[in-house]
Amino acid sequence: MFRRITLALLALTLCCGQALAAEKYIVASDCTWPPMEMLSADKKPEGFSTDYIRAVAKAAGFEVEVRNIAWDGIFGGVATGQYDIVSSSVTITEERKKQFDFSDPYYEVVQAVVLPAGKSIKSLADLKGKKVGGQIATTGIFVIRNAKVGAEIKEYDDVGLAIQDMLGGRIDAVICDDPVALYYVNKKADTAGKLNLSFKAAEKEYYGFTVRKGRKDLVEKLNKGIKAVKASGLDKKLIEKWMGKN
Numbered sequence: 001m002f003r004r005i006t007l008a009l010l011a012l013t014l015c016c017g018q019a020l021a022a023e024k025y026i027v028a029s030d031c032t033w034p035p036m037e038m039l040s041a042d043k044k045p046e047g048f049s050t051d052y053i054r055a056v057a058k059a060a061g062f063e064v065e066v067r068n069i070a071w072d073g074i075f076g077g078v079a080t081g082q083y084d085i086v087s088s089s090v091t092i093t094e095e096r097k098k099q100f101d102f103s104d105p106y107y108e109v110v111q112a113v114v115l116p117a118g119k120s121i122k123s124l125a126d127l128k129g130k131k132v133g134g135q136i137a138t139t140g141i142f143v144i145r146n147a148k149v150g151a152e153i154k155e156y157d158d159v160g161l162a163i164q165d166m167l168g169g170r171i172d173a174v175i176c177d178d179p180v181a182l183y184y185v186n187k188k189a190d191t192a193g194k195l196n197l198s199f200k201a202a203e204k205e206y207y208g209f210t211v212r213k214g215r216k217d218l219v220e221k222l223n224k225g226i227k228a229v230k231a232s233g234l235d236k237k238l239i240e241k242w243m244g245k246n
């Protein structure tokens with residue numbers, strides 16, 4: 001008799017416990033994109049997108065664990081279910097939308113061309129015959145490639161390596177999202193003052209959180225969270241926190 005009651009109670013606690021526990025999602029971020037996603041001094045993911053996805057999760061009532069995953073392969077991992085969400089300053093593009101689903105946009109950027117201090121260009125056409133670096137398979141690379149200006153394009157795993165190569169005189173220019181360009185130009189201790197953000201592309205891009213195709217439930221939760229983060233003004237606070245003093 002007692003045994004039966006104990007068992008019943010146990011079953012009840014187990015099932016209710018499960019119902020009450022918030023869903024937990026694994027989030028992949030390539031932490032080489034400061035100040036959007038980067039590693040703190042103790043090697044933990046931090047940055048604008050990192051704070052943003054955590055705020056979204058809190059507002060929509062789920063939990064997240066953010067992991068540092070290399071950009072090259074980050075989309076493959078979400079497609080095969082190694083993690084649930086890519087939060088990595090991913091620009092929503094028509095091409096990517098064929099393979100993945102996206103949340104509503106959470107931030108707007110443009111492509112920026114960074115040159116060594118003292119140098120400048122007026123348009124992408126001025127990069128003809130120049131060596132231009134960027135992170136592999138990013139929209140920056142797509143923009144310079146599609147412009148067909150006759151630049152020599154060099155793709156790096158990490159945009160920081162492209163900047164270093166430029167400061168070392170091995171390439172002429174770097175193209176990346178404008179908040180990242182501003183971070184290297186104004187903020188990062190070893191590069192600030194040595195660079196010039198010389199040109200911004202006109203075309204606007206929008207960041208979205210990326211999920212495997214068909215995960216409608218998750219997209220809805222993300223959108224609910226994004227809406228709440230925007231409505232509460234928390235997004236403005238995060239912009240000020242990470243981009244404010246650029």
Ligand code: ARG
Nearest residue numbers: 030033088089090091138139
């Ligand atoms: N916004 C660009 C794109 O979607 C670059 C994103 C790179 N993100 C990163 N964490 N490395 O292609």
